[in-house]
Amino acid sequence: MNVTRGFIDACEQEALHLSGAIQPHGALLVLDNVARITHASRNLPEWLGVEAEQLVGAPLPESLQDAIKGLGDASGARLAHDAWPLADHDVAIAVTRGDEGQVLIELLPAEDSDGDEEAPSTPSRRESASWPTFRSDTEVAASRETLVTQLRDESGFDRVLFYAFLPGGDGEVLAEARSEAAEGSYLGLRFPASDIPQIARELYARNPWRTIPNAQAESVEVLSASPSRPDLSLVDLRSVSPVHRLYMANMGVVGAISFPLMTANRLAGLISLHAYRPRRLAPPALRQLADKVKRYELARRDYETRQRMELTDTIERRFDAMSREVIDEGGLEAAWPNIGRWLREEFAADGVMLDNGLGLYSDGLHLEPEALEAVLAWCDSDASSTRISESLSRECPDMPLSEVAGLLASEVTLEDGRRLRLLLCRREEVQEVAWGGNPDKPTENPSGEHPIAPRRSFERWVEQRLGYSRPWPANTHLKLLKLRVLASAFGRDE
Incomplete structure (x- = not known):
């Protein structure tokens, strides 16, 4: 949109x-690395009976000192107290270690x-x-x-x-x-x-x-000992x-x-x-x-982990079978009719194009010459070895009118330096x-x-x-990555 x-x-x-303010249902204190209060919310008198101005620059009140004991040193370390005695009532306290080592103390209703x-x-x-x-x-x-x-x-x-x-x-x-x-x-x-x-x-x-x-x-203002906001x-x-x-x-x-x-x-x-x-x-x-x-x-x-493992095993078996077919047929050209059909079925694509540096093979829907040139330039403009698009007209610069709306692109460099490119195409579907x-x-x-x-x-x-084409499945990226690992077989031309 x-x-x-x-x-x-x-x-x-x-x-x-860096809003410099908090919501009014609680109160806030911030301590530096020597346990001095650097920031205090203006509503602290309701919680501690002490004006916030008096707390800024002072040590942490004795009633709260034990509440921060045991806090870890790593950023994001947390402590929680659900019923901490304070004045004439119990409060909940959340203590957190900030990114710069500061201690953030939130006083909350219990x-x-x-x-x-x-x-x-x-x-x-x-x-x-x-x-x-x-x-x-x-x-x-x-x-x-x-x-x-x-x-x-x-x-x-x-x-x-x-x-x-x-x-x-x-x-x-x-x-x-x-x-x-x-x-x-x-x-x-x-x-x-x-x-x-x-x-x-x-x-x-x-x-x-x-x-x-x-x-x-x-909101409630947070007072500071310096111009910086907490x-x-x-x-x-x-x-x-x-x-x-x-x-x-x-x-x-x-x-x-x-x-x-x-x-x-x-x-x-x-x-x-x-x-x-x-x-x-x-x-x-x-x-x-x-x-x-x-x-x-x-x-x-x-x-999802079990699904990925099962998918990976299945893909590997199918890819191995295709690799053997390339060898058995004496090269990619002879095996291409079966390889092309299998790739379209595996990725539910309307067409496939494969350039192994020795020849360009296609099956079904494919990019027209001008569209192919624009897509290859788009792929080369990014360091990623894979591209997934459901709308080339919106994502690919200089994309001309084409029957192809969605694309999967994967590239791998073969041992002899050739670049193998795989392009899987989908046509437009009004959604x-x-x-x-x-x-x-x-x-x-x-x-x-x-x-x-x-x-x-x-x-x-x-x-x-x-x-737009119909959306590519969630497991598409995993399949492309696995294909790159096993794609060397598609580089064989004889």
């Missing part, structure tokens, strides 16, 4: 971790709170259990439904979404659980990558959860971005919790909990929900993609308080996509 460039740039340039006397009480918690071993994609999909339903029931939130990131950065809701208060459904809808900017994704990936009990609440990358109390505050308001969401879904140390998606009233969960409840998500993720990753609102329509109002704001509508909006 062609989301307004100014909107994306504004989102990516927002230094979320109990859940709805912020609404008429809201139902928090449902009873259930112990997390390991997920059964998944044996099929169908079981994985069913488990997502089970997971979001359990999270909704145990959290008391109104809507829970399983939100997965697609290869291009957009997101899609793969599972949803709703209470009676949640109107409409987001299930199956896509949201553009700009809805969750990369800078925000990096913060999600570094924290066990992100909570916003009340997006409408005013790095709040690892602080859950970090204030809510004005753009995100408006985004939530446009969705009708007041309270929210997000849990990251990680794959190979990258953010692969989010579990998002939405409430239409202020709602806060205490750290023990958050840990229980996070543990449930992690156990699901372990089971899913175990399934209908359902979005949560028109992603090309952020609100822009130069005279307003926030000159660029997210769109206001999240109603189902269907885009007819032209110039």
